[in-house]
Amino acid sequence: MKGLSGERGFFWLRIARFFFLLILTGGALLWAANRIWPLPLQELPVARVVTAEDGTPLWRYADAQGVWRYPVKLDQVSPYYLQALLTYEDRWFWDHPGINPLSLLRASWQNIHHDGIVSGGSTLSMQVARLICPHPRTFAGKLRQIARTLQLEWTLSKSQILEIYLNRAPFGGTLQGIAAASWTYLGKPPSELTPGEAALLAVLPQAPSRLRPDRFPERARAARDKVLSRLAEYHVWPQRRVDEIRQESIWLAPRQVPQLAPLLARRLTSHNNRTIVTTTLDANLQRQLEELAAGWKNQLPAKTSVGVIVVESSTMAVKAYLGSVDFKDSSRFGQVDTVSAWRSPGSTLKPFLYGLALDDGLITAESLLQDVPRRFGDYRPGNFDTGFHGPVSASEALVRSLNLPAVQLLDAYGPKRFTANLRNAGIHLRFPANSDPSLAVILGGTGSRLDQLAQAYSALARGGKVARLRFEPQQPLVERRLMSPGAAWIIRRILGGQALPQPDNTLPGTVPLAWKTGTSYGYRDAWAMGVNPGYIIGVWVGRPDATPVAGQFGYATAVPLLNQVNNLLVSSARYSLKMAVSDPRPPSVGIATLCWPGGQPLKAGDTNCRQQRQSWTLDGTLPPTLPAPGQESQAGSLITLWVNSQGQQVAANCPNSHATQVALWPTPLEPWLPPEEHRSQRLPPHDASCPPLGKSAVQPLLLLGIRDNAILKPLPGQRSLSLRIESQGGAGRRWWFLNGEQVENGADNRIFQATLSQPGQYQLSVLDESSQVSTLNFTLD
Structure with missing residues (x-):
């Protein structure tokens, strides 16, 4: 008996070893097969989607077969x-x-009984x-499917398998x-599906082409009701809910392919391989801007x-990014992203110069500046309207975007220092x-975006801090x-039309829209930049190939678009x-009364x-009036004079003389001053006796x-040149001499006017009553 028992124990031990080796060998074979024939998950073509902040698809990049997928998590x-x-x-x-063996057996029996494929018996995993x-619908193909x-x-x-189905199931x-x-x-988004919508979409992958709800709504409804019956049969949803859903018709939103913000999508996907790129954009605002752009398009050159x-x-x-007026219009260079293109900024940098000058103590909001003709070496700037004020x-200079005062201010502040602070x-x-920054930078002599x-x-x-733009929610605020x-508060109030100081109890709590325009040289770029209480708005209009467009400038072309965008934001409760946001006056900002021409309170x-x-x-x-180059000793300064009891100028050692101070305007401003403000009227007469x-x-x-x-030439088609030379400074009457011969010049002897037709070299001289002489040489070519 003992021997028989030992033989039986040995037999079962051999059986156990056999099954152990079988399991071990099978496991090794399965491991090897998995390594040799891995799941082709990495080989699946990738589709990419760019979405708004709320998940709304903005733009899609389909795979090589043109299929669109929008990956989601469970x-x-x-x-x-998921229930349906x-x-x-x-x-x-x-x-x-x-694999569900019962389902496979049931499906096989149904297919044999009906002499055709009635049910597949496939699980979601299958x-x-x-x-x-993919595999052929054969017995070998079925075995291959089971193995996979x-x-x-x-x-x-299981969750990973279900996610693959959610992202790969065909829907037509x-x-x-x-x-x-x-x-x-x-x-x-799929997270907001109602029960009826969920039942409809759950059945579509069974026959995506035959059941497409946009083409065959009745078929889709019948298939949906079939799903509802199953849900009621297994008591997943109560019968009352199922009956209510059955009454619903198939409702579909107007079919829209994601086609918003294409140039931002290209910008954000060009440097990463993420499947989903989520932006900070507001899909509704982006759609409204693109609809506005469609209306603007026909009004543009x-x-x-x-x-x-x-x-x-x-x-x-x-929140919105419109890179071109029409992405599909190649005649307008629609695929050129003008938001990130380098262009001349025109006058759009001026507010920052005025703000930095305020911080530097060079000016106050009402400091006197000079809008007069001036040359800086070979650089002679002019105003957009070609006049001077x-x-x-x-x-006023900032609001009217006058060029000469800005150049005067930049000359005092320093162009290199200005650009360094911006950088x-x-x-x-x-x-x-x-090339180093020059005075031209403030008028657009540089490149920006x-x-x-x-x-x-x-x-x-x-509040004076520049923050980096955030295109994606995960980007930090820097x-x-x-x-x-x-300084930022003062500049914003000036640009918002509130340059005149007001007490706090009457000062508006916010600035509706502070804005600044810009026009580059040759009418190539028209800009309008705006800041309202909640948003910053930037508008550029022009030809992407930098061709000039006659008559195109910031105020006429870009400002109307800026106002439309601002009105859209203000009128919408969503954005308003x-x-x-309140905009209280900072403690550092005060109100003072100052006097021109000196710039000081008196x-x-x-x-x-x-x-x-x-x-x-x-x-x-309260800084004194800022002098222009060459005026440091006299611009707006107080001149000390000695006068007698009759108010006449005398020498300091004359009897009964006393010192007095007279504030004089800078000499270049005299042509724009009333006669009583000229130096000749402001200075008292001399006492002949002393x-x-x-x-x-x-x-x-x-x-x-x-x-x-200078070398001068007549205008094309003309043989003569009209010359107009103005004298400034000096005292009393002027006598003019052209090439040494005195020239009679009418009543206004401060201005010389003549028409010259003979080419050659000329010398023009002027003499005043104080015996000063000024000479100018030029050539008529």
Whole structure:
């Protein structure tokens, strides 16, 4: 008995070893097979989607076959859809090992009984295996599908397998995945599906072409009701809900292919391989802007495009991005992204110069600046309207975008220092190779981009700090200071039409829209930059190939578009919620009364206060009038004179003399001043019995109109040249001499006018009563 028992034990031991070796060998073979024939998940073609912040698809990049997929995770799909899908397709999905033998046997019996394919018996895992590794509908193909299914179950979790189905199931045409179907057919994300919509989409992959709801709504409805019956049969949904859903017709949103913000999509996908790129854009606002652009297109000259960017100033999130007027219009260079293109910024940099000058103590909001003809070496800037306006305040010069006062201010501040401060704040300007910033930078003599300008204007909305634009939600908010909060507040109020100081109790709490225009040389670029209480808006209009467009400038072309975008934001309750931001006056900003021409506060009744101005001030600073180059000793300064009891000028050692001060306007401003403000009227007459020593009060005699040694040519088609030369400074009457011969010049002897037709070299001289002589040489070619 003992021997028999031992033999039996040995037998069972051998059986156990056999099965152990069988399992071990089988496992090794399965492991080897999995390594030799891995799941082709990485070989699946990838489709990419760019979405708005709320998940709305903006633009899609289909795979090589033109199929659109919008990848989603399991928790991004409505529970109603998962309930309908699993109940109808595979009730035992979470429990079976990938294959349901009972379903296979039932399907085989039904197919044999009906002499054809009635039911496939495939589980969701088997359907996923067929999606990632297609096979013929043969017995061998079925075995291959089963093998791949087991491999799936061994390699991936149930949730991963279900996610593959959610993203790869066919829904008709070029749609794959529940998200693509939900957005295309229903215009909503799959997380917001109603029970009826979930039941409809759950059945479509069974016959996506035959059941397409946009083409065969009755078939789709019948298939949906079949799913509802199954849900009621297994008590997944109550019968009452199912009956209510049956009454619903098949409703579909207007089918829309994601075609918003194509140039931003290209910009964000060009440097990464992410399947889903989520932006900060507001899909509704983006759609409205693109609809507006369609209306603008027909009003623009041929080959002209538009760039628009809208930024939420509190977060610096880009909410709308219009890179061109029409992406599909090649005649307007529609695929050129004008938001990121380098262009001349025109006058759009001026607000930052005025703000930095306020911080530097060079000016106040109402400081006197000079809009007069001036030459800086070989550089002779002019105004857009080709005229000059004489004495202007800093706020007026900024609002009217006058060029000469800005150049005067930049000359005092320094062009290299100005561009360095912008660069330090993250605003990079482009200059020719081996070229330093010059005075022309403030008039557009540099390169910038619309997105960088919008970033720069954030300084006016964020208390002087420039913040980097955020195109994606995960990007951090990065900011650097450009100017003080007080300077930014003053500049914003000036640009918003509130340059006149007001007490806090009457000062508006917000600035509706502060804006600045710009026009580049030759009418190539028209700009309009705006800051309202909630958003920064940038607009560019022009030809992407940099061809000039006659009559195109910022105020006429870009400002109307800026106003339309601003009105869209203000009128929409969705966006106007961001407009309630208050803009209180910073403690560093004060109000003062100053006097021109000196720029300082004076006592009431002081005769040197020739014009009184109310001004915003910064940190209580009241700088004197800023002189232009060459005027450092006399621009707006107080000149000390000695006068007698009759008010006549005398020498300091004359009897009964006493010192007095007279404020004089800068000499170049005299042509724009009333006669009583001229130096000849402001300075008291000399006492003949004790005249003042020297002629220190007489200003240098200058000739303006052409530069010395200039070469002049008549206009095309004309044989003569009309010459107009103006004298400034000096004292009394003028005598003019052309090539040494005196020329009679009529009543106004301050201006020389003549018509010259004989080519050659000329010398023009002028003599005044103080014996000063000024000479100008030129050549008529």
